[in-house]
Amino acid sequence: MSPTHKTVLITGCSTGIGASLVRTFASHINPKTTVYATARNLSSLKQFADLPNVHCFALDVTSTVSVQACVEAVEKHILSTSKEHGNENGSGGLDYVINNAGMGYDMPVLDIDIEEAKKVYETNVWGVLRVVQGVSGMLVKAHGTVVVVGTAFAWMSWPFKAVYSTSKASTTLLAETLRLELAPLGVNVLTIATTGIASNFLGKLADSKLPPTSLYREIETQFRSSAVMSGTELMATDKYTAQVVEDVLGGKKGIVWRGASAFAARLAVAGWLPQWVVVSTPFFFICFLFLGYGTFGGLLLGKG
Secondary structure: OOOOEEEEEEOOOOOHHHHHHHHHHHOOOOOEEEEEEEEOOHHHHHHHOOOOOEEEEEOOOOOHHHHHHHHHHHHHHHHHHOHHHOOOOOOOOOOEEEEOOOOOOOOOHHHOOHHHHHHHHHHHHHHHHHHHHHHHHHHHHHOOEEEEEOOHHHHOOOOOOHHHHHHHHHHHHHHHHHHHHHHHHOOEEEEEEEOEEEOHHHHOOOOOOOOOOOOOHHHHHHHHHHHOOOOOOOEEHHHHHHHHHHHHHOOOOEEEEEOEOHHHHHHHHOOOOOHHHHHHHHHHHHHHHHHHHHHHHHHHOOOO
């Protein structure tokens, strides 16, 4: 594409961060963008009908067939509109792919349903790989950028988030390896280490339930609160996506931290805070869940 017009494909656009990314990219003026919004359920993308530079396609990142069909359709559209966007050679290149589609799962390690855990990995890890492999040809043509919407939990051992955290840690390592491998081909890779965002991704975890045999049944209410990060500082989704879009269009690569308290989180995982603080925080958190503020506070103060 031309310097004044860019193409971007975004996965997981039905709600939350994905939907906000679509609108933020679509409203960008310099450069202008053509946005390819995707989701498993095509009807969920009707919300973008008022945006002439947004084109919607069905895409299930867990299906190779679906990925191939979507990629072919997007490439065909790019080729058909290349000249009107200032690309006379009609290369069919894609400037950006934003891997946003993701799945959460909160559960104590002892209670993890392995089949459910596999679904998380199928979306969060293999889904990213399928999409990147599918659009790789178009990215190379455009000297484009792979973007992965990651999470700070990829660096943290946090109670009940083992499946989600390890899947995102795998994706982060995948992205960083891709960054090295794609650099000689002129393709950049950017990972967004996301902290607290007020999106409905957390709302989907509100119905998390412990199995009847769980050793953590006594704190199920607190478990549900932790799943939705109750009481945690959260950044508005549109503010977050505005920062991300500027990062992407500004050519950033490697790992960038965005979201509420992103700087503090980066300090923690970079080892700039004392190790005992980083290691002990989850311990204090889980003790608080079990004992409550009054009892645990009393123990800390020697009053237990």
